[in-house]
Each structure stands twice: as C-alpha cells, then as structure tokens.
Amino acid sequence: MSANDTHPHHPAGRRPRISAGTARYLGAFRTPRGMIGGGLLLVMLLAALLAPVIFPGGVDMQTRENFQPPSLIHPFGTDEYGRDIFVRCIYALRISLSLVLVAVPLAMALGILMGLSGAVSRRLGEVCQRIFDIILGFPSLVLGICIVVAIGAGWLALAITILVFSLPQFGRLARGALLTEQTREYVLAAQVLGVPKRKVMTRHILPNTLDPLLVQASLSMIAGIFAEAALSIVGLGIQPPTPSLGTLLNVGIRYVYAQPMYTAGPIIMLLLLALAFNLIADALNAAVLNAKRT
Amino acid sequence: MADDILLSVRDLSVEFGSAQQPLRVLHDVSFDVARGRILGIVGESGSGKSMTAKSVMGMLPEGGRVTGGDISLAGRSLVGLPERELRRLRGHDLAMVFQDPQAALNPVKTVGWQIEEALTVHGMSARDARARALELLRQVGIPDPESRIDEYPHQFSGGMRQRVVIAIALANSAPLIIADEPTTALDVTIQAQVLRLLVELRARLGVTVIMITHDMGVVAELCDDVIVMYGGRVVERGAVADIFDAPQHPYTRALLRSMPQIGGDRLSRLPAIPGATPDLSHLPPGCAFHPRCALAEEVCRRTVPALSPIPERPQSEAACHVAQREGRLPPEPAERGEVDAAAGRSFGRAPILQLEDLRVDFGSRRRLLRREPPFYAVDGVSLEVFPGETVGLVGESGCGKTTVSRAVVGVNPLSGGRILVDGRDVTAFDDAAAAHVRKTVQYVFQDPYASLNPRLTIRQILSEALEQRGLPAAEREAECQRLMEMVGLDRGYLGRYPRAFSGGQRQRIGIARALAVEPRVLICDEPVSALDVSIQAQVINILADLRDRLGLALLFIAHDLAVVRHLSDRVAVMYLGRIVEEGPAEEIYARPRHPYTAALMSSTPRPRPDPGAMGRKTVLGGDPPDPRNPPSGCRFRTRCPIGPLVHPERRICIETDPALAGDGRHRAACHFSGEAARLAEETKT
Numbered sequence: 001m002s003a004n005d006t007h008p009h010h011p012a013g014r015r016p017r018i019s020a021g022t023a024r025y026l027g028a029f030r031t032p033r034g035m036i037g038g039g040l041l042l043v044m045l046l047a048a049l050l051a052p053v054i055f056p057g058g059v060d061m062q063t064r065e066n067f068q069p070p071s072l073i074h075p076f077g078t079d080e081y082g083r084d085i086f087v088r089c090i091y092a093l094r095i096s097l098s099l100v101l102v103a104v105p106l107a108m109a110l111g112i113l114m115g116l117s118g119a120v121s122r123r124l125g126e127v128c129q130r131i132f133d134i135i136l137g138f139p140s141l142v143l144g145i146c147i148v149v150a151i152g153a154g155w156l157a158l159a160i161t162i163l164v165f166s167l168p169q170f171g172r173l174a175r176g177a178l179l180t181e182q183t184r185e186y187v188l189a190a191q192v193l194g195v196p197k198r199k200v201m202t203r204h205i206l207p208n209t210l211d212p213l214l215v216q217a218s219l220s221m222i223a224g225i226f227a228e229a230a231l232s233i234v235g236l237g238i239q240p241p242t243p244s245l246g247t248l249l250n251v252g253i254r255y256v257y258a259q260p261m262y263t264a265g266p267i268i269m270l271l272l273l274a275l276a277f278n279l280i281a282d283a284l285n286a287a288v289l290n291a292k293r294t
Numbered sequence: 295m296a297d298d299i300l301l302s303v304r305d306l307s308v309e310f311g312s313a314q315q316p317l318r319v320l321h322d323v324s325f326d327v328a329r330g331r332i333l334g335i336v337g338e339s340g341s342g343k344s345m346t347a348k349s350v351m352g353m354l355p356e357g358g359r360v361t362g363g364d365i366s367l368a369g370r371s372l373v374g375l376p377e378r379e380l381r382r383l384r385g386h387d388l389a390m391v392f393q394d395p396q397a398a399l400n401p402v403k404t405v406g407w408q409i410e411e412a413l414t415v416h417g418m419s420a421r422d423a424r425a426r427a428l429e430l431l432r433q434v435g436i437p438d439p440e441s442r443i444d445e446y447p448h449q450f451s452g453g454m455r456q457r458v459v460i461a462i463a464l465a466n467s468a469p470l471i472i473a474d475e476p477t478t479a480l481d482v483t484i485q486a487q488v489l490r491l492l493v494e495l496r497a498r499l500g501v502t503v504i505m506i507t508h509d510m511g512v513v514a515e516l517c518d519d520v521i522v523m524y525g526g527r528v529v530e531r532g533a534v535a536d537i538f539d540a541p542q543h544p545y546t547r548a549l550l551r552s553m554p555q556i557g558g559d560r561l562s563r564l565p566a567i568p569g570a571t572p573d574l575s576h577l578p579p580g581c582a583f584h585p586r587c588a589l590a591e592e593v594c595r596r597t598v599p600a601l602s603p604i605p606e607r608p609q610s611e612a613a614c615h616v617a618q619r620e621g622r623l624p625p626e627p628a629e630r631g632e633v634d635a636a637a638g639r640s641f642g643r644a645p646i647l648q649l650e651d652l653r654v655d656f657g658s659r660r661r662l663l664r665r666e667p668p669f670y671a672v673d674g675v676s677l678e679v680f681p682g683e684t685v686g687l688v689g690e691s692g693c694g695k696t697t698v699s700r701a702v703v704g705v706n707p708l709s710g711g712r713i714l715v716d717g718r719d720v721t722a723f724d725d726a727a728a729a730h731v732r733k734t735v736q737y738v739f740q741d742p743y744a745s746l747n748p749r750l751t752i753r754q755i756l757s758e759a760l761e762q763r764g765l766p767a768a769e770r771e772a773e774c775q776r777l778m779e780m781v782g783l784d785r786g787y788l789g790r791y792p793r794a795f796s797g798g799q800r801q802r803i804g805i806a807r808a809l810a811v812e813p814r815v816l817i818c819d820e821p822v823s824a825l826d827v828s829i830q831a832q833v834i835n836i837l838a839d840l841r842d843r844l845g846l847a848l849l850f851i852a853h854d855l856a857v858v859r860h861l862s863d864r865v866a867v868m869y870l871g872r873i874v875e876e877g878p879a880e881e882i883y884a885r886p887r888h889p890y891t892a893a894l895m896s897s898t899p900r901p902r903p904d905p906g907a908m909g910r911k912t913v914l915g916g917d918p919p920d921p922r923n924p925p926s927g928c929r930f931r932t933r934c935p936i937g938p939l940v941h942p943e944r945r946i947c948i949e950t951d952p953a954l955a956g957d958g959r960h961r962a963a964c965h966f967s968g969e970a971a972r973l974a975e976e977t978k979t
Binding site for chain 1: 700703704705728729732733736737739740741744745746747748749750758759762804807810811
C-alpha cells in the first residue's frame with residue numbers, strides 16, 4: 001500500500017481482526033509484570049538459542065577438576081566429570097523450551113479445533129469433550145509411561161505427552177467460549193447477513209475465544225516444563241548423557257552432598273522459567289480483563 | 295416550612311480516583327426533600343443521579359468520597375459519620391429499593407427470612423418480626439401472605455419480587471425511602487402496579503420517597519417535585535407541574551420535546567437533541583449542555599451557570615445563563631416538526647413479508663430420557679407487511695415478539711406455519727431460500743453493545759456485509775463511506791473500533807450494516823430501548839428518514855407504545871404468543887378493541903402531570919401466565935378487566951378461544967371487543 005493512499009483499503013476477508021487484539025496482547029508486555037516476565041523469558045530463550053555460540057565447547061567439555069565449587073568461571077561449579085553445570089543447564093533449556101514451544105501451541109491449535117467442532121456437528125463436539133474427560137482421568141505420569149512404552153523414550157515421546165495432557169484445558173476453554181459467543185448478537189447479525197459458517201467461525205468466534213486460551217497457553221508451558229523434568233528424573237524422558245533439566249536432576253541428586261549446585265542449578269532454571277511464564281500469564285490476564293472493562 | 299424538611303443536601307461534591315487526578319462525578323448538588331413528598335431525580339446515564347442516591351445512603355462505590363458539602367437527615371449530618379453509625383441509620387432511618395428485584399433478594403433465603411432480617415438487625419425479637427413481616431407483605435399487596443412468606447424469591451414473579459423489596463424497605467418505618475429506578479426492569483403493566491403501590495403507601499403511611507429514574511413519564515405520574523441532573527450537576531429544580539408546564543432549562547425542554555407521545559399529534563420528525571450525553575471524565579467547560587444546546591452563547595462555553603430562580607417563574611430554578619438573563623427561557627430558535635407526514639404515504643399491493651399461522655416451539659427438545667412437552671413461544675401468528683409500510687409489533691417481555699422476528703430470518707426454527715418473503719415460500723429455509731431471505735430481509739438488534747464485534751473496525755464490519763451483497767472489493771470503500779453518510783456518521787470514523795462509539799452511534803452502525811445488502815424489509819428489534827432518552831429520537835428519526843427515502847418496509851418491535859405509535863402505519867399487539875389486536879395505528883390508539891391493548895396504553899406513563907390520572911388508570915392485576923401452560927379459552931382472561939374476573943357470568947371467555955375478528959383492517963381477538971374502547975375512554979377523561 002502506497003504511503004499517500006488516503007483511503008487504505010481493507011477488504012474484510014483478507015486480514016481478519018488482529019490489530020486491536022494484538023495491540024491488547026502486546027500491551028500486556030508494557031506492564032511491569034509483563035516486562036519482567038517477557039524479559040526473563042527472552043534472556044533464557046536467547047541463551048538457549050545461542051548456546052553453541054556462547055559456549056562453543058559444548059556440554060561435554062571437561063575441566064581438570066570435578067566438583068569444583070561455584071566460581072566466576074563456573075557459576076554452578078562442575079560435575080562428577082568436571083563439566084560445567086551452568087553450561088549444561090543452559091543446554092538443558094534448549095530441550096525444555098523446544099518441547100513446550102512446539103507441543104503447547106500444537107495442543108492449543110488442536111484443542112481449539114476440537115473445542116469448536118461442536119459448531120460443525122453437535123455430536124462431534126460431544127465426542128471431543130468425552131475424549132478430554134478420558135485424558136483428564138489419567139494422571140500425567142501414567143500417560144507419559146504409556147506413550148514412552150508405545151514409541152520409546154526421547155524428545156518425541158515427551159512432546160506427545162505434553163501435547164496430550166494440555167489438550168483438554170484448551171479444548172474445554174474453547175468450547176466454553178464457543179457456547180457464549182454463539183448467542184452473541186454480532187454472531188447472529190453475521191448469520192442474518194448470510195456470512196458463511198466458516199467465516200463466522202474464523203472472523204467472529206475464534207478471535208473472541210483467544211483471550212482465555214492465551215493465558216492458558218502460558219500456564220501450560222509451565223506444566224510442560226515440569227512434566228519433562230518429572231519424566232526425565234524417573235528415566236522416562238530424555239536419556240543421559242544429553243542434559244535436560246530432568247536428567248541433570250536425576251544425576252545431580254546422587255551427588256547432592258559433594259556438589260549441591262548439581263541439583264540447585266536445574267531447580268533455579270525451573271523456577272526462573274516458571275516465574276517468567278507465570279508473570280506473562282498474569283500480565284496477559286490483566287490486559288484482557290482491562291480491555292473487557294473499557 | 296423549614297422543619298418540614300426531612301433531607302437536605304447542600305453543595306454535595308463527590309470525587310473518584312487519586313487525589314492528584316480526581317474525577318469529579320457530582321458538582322455542588324443541592325436539594326431538599328420535604329416530609330411526605332415524592333422527589334424525582336431524573337437524568338440519563340452518567341448524569342450522576344444514582345451517585346447522588348448512593349452518597350445519601352453512605353454507600354459510594356470503592357474509591358468514591360464526598361469532598362464537599364453536607365447531607366443532613368432530619369437535622370443530623372450524615373457526612374463523615376462512622377460506618378457503625380451509618381449502618382444503624384440504614385434500614386432504620388433511610389431505606390433503599392433497588393432497580394433489579396432479582397439481584398436484590400437472596401435466592402437461598404425465604405422472603406420472610408429476608409424481611410425479618412431487616413427487623414431483627416435493628417433489635418426486634420424474632421416473633422414480633424414474623425408478625426410484622428406478614429403485615430408488611432399484606433401492605434404491599436401480596437395475596438395470601440401466610441403461605442407465601444415461606445417461599446423463595448424464585449417462586450415470585452418480577453413484580454411480586456419488587457413488592458417484597460419494597461416491603462423490606464418499609465420494614466422499620468424508615469421515614470425516607472430511596473428508590474433507584476425501581477420499575478425500569480419491569481414491564482409496563484407491572485410498572486403501573488408498582489407505581490400505584492408507591493402512591494398508596496405514601497397516602498397511607500406518609501413515607502417520603504426519592505425516586506431516581508430516567509423516565510419523564512414516571513416522574514409526571516408519581517412525583518411532587520423534581521430535580522433534573524445533567525453532567526453531574528442539577529440543572530433544574532422545581533415542582534413537577536411547573537417544570538412539565540414550562541421547563542426553564544433547555545435540556546429539560548429538549549428532553550420533553552424529543553419524546554414520542556402516546557397521545558396528541560404525531561410529528562413526522564422528532565425534535566432530537568444533537569450529540570451524545572457527556573462522559574463525566576471529559577465534561578465540556580462551562581455549561582455541560584452547551585455543545586448540544588441551540589441557545590448556547592459565548593458565556594455558556596466559559597462559565598458554569600449557577601442554579602437560581604428564573605425571574606419570571608420564581609417557583610422553579612434553572613442553571614441557564616440565557617434563561618436567567620432573559621427572565622424566562624426563550625423559545626427555540628428554529629421551530630420544526632410538521633404534523634403527521636406519515637398520513638400521505640402509500641404502500642405496495644403485494645405483501646413483501648407474509649407470516650401464516652407461525653408456530654415456534656421451545657420446549658420439545660429431547661432430554662436424556664424423556665421428551666419435554668412442546669411449549670409454543672409463538673402460537674399461531676399471522677402478519678403481513680407491505681412494501682414501504684411500517685408495522686409495529688408490541689407486547690411485554692416474553693410475549694414472543696422477538697421470537698417471531700428471529701424466526702423470519704431463520705435464527706429460530708419453525709414448528710408450524712409458513713413464511714413468504716416477496717411472494718416466495720421460504721419456510722423450508724434451504725440454501726436458495728436462505729439466500730433470498732438474506733437479500734430481502736435484514737435485522738437491527740436491540741443491544742448496540744453486543745451487536746458489533748469488538749475486534750473489527752467499522753470498515754471491516756460494513757465490508758463484511760457488502761461482501762455478502764456481492765460487491766467487488768474495489769468498490770466497497772466508497773460504499774462504506776456512502777453508508778456512513780446515510781446514517782449521519784463521519785466517514786473518517788471507518789477505521790475505528792466499536793468501543794470508540796456511544797450507544798446511539800453504535801446503533802446507527804448496526805442500521806448501516808443491515809442496509810448494506812440493500813434489503814427491502816428491515817426488522818428492528820427494540821432498536822432504541824437500550825438508548826438514553828435524548829439519543830432515542832436521533833435513531834428514530836434516522837429510521838424514519840431511511841424508510842421514506844429507500845421505500846423500506848419496517849417490522850418494528852418494541853414494548854414502548856409511544857415509540858411504536860410514532861413510527862407505525864399498522865400495529866399488532868401480542869400477548870402470550872398470539873396477536874390479540876391488529877389494525878391501523880391511529881385507530882388502535884384512538885379506539886382499542888382488546889382490553890389488553892387498552893390496559894397497555896393506560897399503563898404507559900405519560901410525561902404530562904395529571905393529579906388524578908393514577909386513580910383512573912386501568913391497572914392490570916397479576917402477571918402474565920406461564921406460556922407452558924396457557925389458560926383455557928381466552929389467554930388474557932386471568933388478567934382481563936372486563937372478563938370473567940369481573941363478570942363471572944362470562945363463561946365464554948373461559949370456554950372459547952376468541953379468534954381475531956372485526957370489520958375491515960382493524961381486528962381484535964376478544965368476545966367483548968366493544969367494551970375495550972370504553973375502557974380506554976374512561977382512562978383518558
């Protein structure tokens with residue numbers, strides 16, 4: 001679009017909603033909570049992404065001494081083979097973050113599809129809700145064990161586990177939003193205008209269901225990170241020697257007296273991640289409520 | 295006189311927000327209430343009327359504080375009293391009746407318990423409280439109080455619940471009762487019952503009432519004195535008769551003139567007040583009304599006028615520079631409004647919209663194990679709308695008027711009858727029929743806040759509709775601008791989101807959206823009932839203009855008889871899923887043939903003070919029956935003022951369902967339709 005175009009042209013179909021919605025979500029990151037949470041996450045994300053650049057030696061580079069106490073060069077000390085625990089923690093972030101950043105958005109998309117399927121056919125919607133009930137009936141650990149047994153331990157099994165157990169939250173929220181949105185007058189108005197069902201869905205219903213889902217996504221990220229840790233600790237997730245927050249804890253606990261930082265390091269990372277996502281969820285929630293009030 | 299003053303409010307100012315950036319919602323509000331009088335506080339949303347009441351009760355919302363002035367009740371100052379003292383006063387010396395009787399009663403406690411609670415907290419013994427509660431229920435006209443005292447709020451109808459709330463307010467014989475829009479949530483016939491009750495209680499118990507309302511009609515019928523509020527200030531104060539006879543503030547006068555009338559001449563255009571009600575956080579400087587005032591001068595834009603007596607009419611006080619200088623309020627510069635241009639309009643021959651024996655069933659949804667019996671929200675409605683004609687569909691909530699209209703556009707499925715749009719049977723509502731309906735019939739919704747998607751700009755909202763019309767993308771922008779101009783909005787607003795608009799503007803956007811597909815019939819479902827009085831006239835005028843310019847047929851659904859009368863050529867009155875009377879508008883209003891129509895008209899408050907009017911009104915008793923289980927014979931017989939309730943010998947009403955019958959175009963479903971007109975006559979004189 002040229003700059004001197006005084007009447008910008010917006011065909012309704014091409015770029016649905018967004019600008020107002022996105023602005024509101026971005027506004028969340030301008031609050032103190034959003035800034036701290038977002039900043040924290042950004043730092044960790046960059047560290048994880050750039051780990052091979054920052055620490056070119058990789059996770060297995062050994063120093064002379066094992067079990068060194070924390071120092072400036074080795075902030076979390078070294079482990080039983082003299083490897084830097086901090087470097088291993090940063091590399092572990094790659095696993096945690098890649099898992100949740102892939103699995104949770106997928107779960108959200110699938111959950112929305114399943115949740116909104118009720119609009120296409122009542123029966124399909126009901127079936128999806130019952131599937132969610134079944135998933136919720138399984139403890140996540142048991143679910144993880146089943147999946148590992150089926151496809152073998154590793155990144156993929158963890159991703160699927162996280163995806164499956166965060167699915168019901170999204171599905172139920174989406175369905176709840178669908179049920180309230182469906183009877184709104186602007187949805188009826190679109191119906192009366194003859195707007196095709198698919199467009200009513202994508203233009204009117206879907207954008208207005210996003211608020212609670214985004215908050216939930218942020219919370220599901222935390223749950224996913226902890227699920228990885230839990231499954232890896234008991235040996236069902238990532239397998240040593242690959243460092244993940246879970247495997248680090250798994251080994252670290254054995255040396256808790258010789259090197260307390262071996263356990264404390266991964267826990268600090270877990271807490272920082274949880275803090276970041278929690279702050280973001282809080283900020284998003286506040287922004288969404290604020291927008292609703294005005 | 296001075297010791298007759300029960301409540302005196304002097305220069306009351308209330309602020310919200312931080313001390314650095316206070317938001318002042320009340321500015322130097324002063325008024326007195328004399329013992330045994332009813333004071334009306336009128337104003338639109340944001341005028342500060344509810345805030346005034348809450349300040350008196352000491353119940354300002356979180357963050358609000360009185361920053362100046364005084365409130366004294368029987369000589370005792372209420373400002374700055376500790377919470378404990380205030381709590382003792384509330385319920386005992388001043389009581390409150392809330393707007394929504396549903397929300398004002400606790401659903402898990404019996405009504406008796408709730409009345410007794412009001413008594414026992416002020417020190418009455420449980421046994422005395424029970425006896426007093428029974429007496430109170432009897433006083434507020436609840437039949438059979440001995441058995442109903444132990445029932446729960448959900449077992450009471452809306453009107454009965456409001457009576458219970460009034461009983462609670464009366465419990466401790468508080469000398470002052472503050473009623474905050476007590477009838478706004480109620481239907482007209484129920485509103486009439488509650489208003490009559492208030493008048494009776496005043497006569498019997500001598501209570502003093504502050505009545506907060508937006509409805510000038512209610513003020514005229516009920517109140518002795520009135521203060522008019524605008525933008526957090528009192529703009530006019532005086533006796534009801536004086537203010538309605540010769541308002542001295544331009545706002546009061548414009549408000550009265552802009553209301554459609556149920557009696558008198560039908561104007562072709564309502565003299566609407568331009569602009570919107572001001573936002574308290576952005577009050578205009580000087581007189582808050584000046585941007586909308588035809589008389590505004592330089593001084594109005596700069597200085598806030600004080601409330602003071604008008605030299606030539608010392609009995610009323612108004613805050614207007616012009617009136618104070620001239621000695622009285624000069625007449626409007628431009629006098630407009632020809633009488634009844636609607637009379638000359640002509641309509642097409644073949645109906646554009648035809649409903650035949652329409653039935654909509656809400657009940658027979660299949661449950662898990664059983665089938666619910668059918669429940670017809672609409673039970674055999676036939677109606678025709680001709681091109682260019684406006685048909686008003688009137689009735690109280692739950693009568694099925696919205697259901698009828700939504701069935702036409704395919705939102706509610708039919709269980710019987712036929713719908714013809716422009717001669718074509720669309721009952722099946724398959725794809726072809728749906729497309730035909732959507733091109734021909736469009737819908738304007740009631741709630742302007744819910745009917746626009748908050749995430750789309752106005753341009754996107756209108757473009758979506760234009761896309762349905764099949765307009766190529768390149769031409770949509772120009773058409774969007776044309777639509778905006780058509781409804782009187784600036785084309786520069788196209789890029790904004792709905793939240794940037796006021797209720798009246800949003801409703802115009804809703805109208806523009808409906809018109810985007812160039813329909814020939816517009817169904818308007820209560821399009822002005824959610825709007826402030828001063829905005830209603832604007833929207834009504836736009837609808838009338840567009841109808842005349844585009845030759846639209848209008849199916850206008852409303853509960854407000856005055857609005858319907860103003861716009862309609864023909865009127866159909868619905869009761870409990872059926873049309874009970876139908877005919878040319880002027881004839882129906884002049885000579886109703888169904889007692890329900892007569893009662894509706896008589897119940898509608900008129901903005902013209904008439905001391906004896908309350909006594910002559912035909913006030914219907916009881917409530918509309920449950921549509922799941924309609925009465926045998928005539929559905930209206932359980933409330934009918936000329937039916938078997940009054941004339942037990944009229945068995946025919948119980949045994950036979952009356953059909954719509956009558957000469958020519960004016961038909962009514964009543965066995966004794968000749969008597970309804972007399973009923974209406976009695977009320978008028």
